[in-house]
Amino acid sequence: xxxxxxxxxxxxxxxxxxxxxxxxxxxxxxxxxxxxxxxxxxxxxxxxxxxxxxxxxxxxxxxxxxxxxxxxxxxxxxxxxxxxxxxxxxxxxxxxxxxxxxxxxxxxxxxxxxxxxxxxxxxxxxxxxxxxxxxxxxxxxxxxxxxxxxxxxxxxxxxxxxxxxxxxxxxxxxxxxxxxxxxxxxxx
Ligand SMILES: [Zn+2]
Numbered sequence: 001x002x003x004x005x006x007x008x009x010x011x012x013x014x015x016x017x018x019x020x021x022x023x024x025x026x027x028x029x030x031x032x033x034x035x036x037x038x039x040x041x042x043x044x045x046x047x048x049x050x051x052x053x054x055x056x057x058x059x060x061x062x063x064x065x066x067x068x069x070x071x072x073x074x075x076x077x078x079x080x081x082x083x084x085x086x087x088x089x090x091x092x093x094x095x096x097x098x099x100x101x102x103x104x105x106x107x108x109x110x111x112x113x114x115x116x117x118x119x120x121x122x123x124x125x126x127x128x129x130x131x132x133x134x135x136x137x138x139x140x141x142x143x144x145x146x147x148x149x150x151x152x153x154x155x156x157x158x159x160x161x162x163x164x165x166x167x168x169x170x171x172x173x174x175x176x177x178x179x180x181x182x183x184x185x186x187x188x
Contacts, residue, residue, distance in 0.1 A: 006038050
């Protein structure tokens with residue numbers, strides 16, 4: 001056997017259980033016994049294989065199949081949870097849209113029905129209409145009285161400088177309290 005053939009055989013992968021392979025192996029071994037250069041080549045080849053195999057095995061040790069399966073499972077679960085969240089969001093949005101459109105429709109019907117109701121009331125039960133109007137006028141009266149009192153109080157306050165200053169201070173205090181209350185959740 002020549003050196004070239006022996007090295008070609010050493011560089012290839014061989015299965016163990018074939019008669020042809022066994023015959024070639026014995027020939028190569030016979031060649032290696034009297035050829036130091038090919039023995040050296042064979043040792044290099046072995047070292048290279050060990051290095052490659054060692055790296056592969058260390059990689060496969062670091063990431064086991066179980067870990068991979070766990071990662072895949074976690075990813076699937078996360079994807080499923082995200083899908084569920086999206087679905088919930090869509091459902092909520094759809095419900096909100098339905099509710100808001102219902103609200104708008106009912107508001108429209110209510111607004112449109114007020115003149116119709118008044119019209120019907122006017123024709124069918126004039127007494128009820130009069131009573132309602134009287135009640136409304138009472139409310140307006142009460143509002144006017146309150147307005148008058150407010151104007152009186154304001155004129156009284158504006159005449160007294162100290163009282164005006166106190167009122168301004170109170171307003172400032174209220175504004176400060178309101179600002180603090182509004183800012184509190186952002187700080188927390
Ligand atoms: Zn040789």
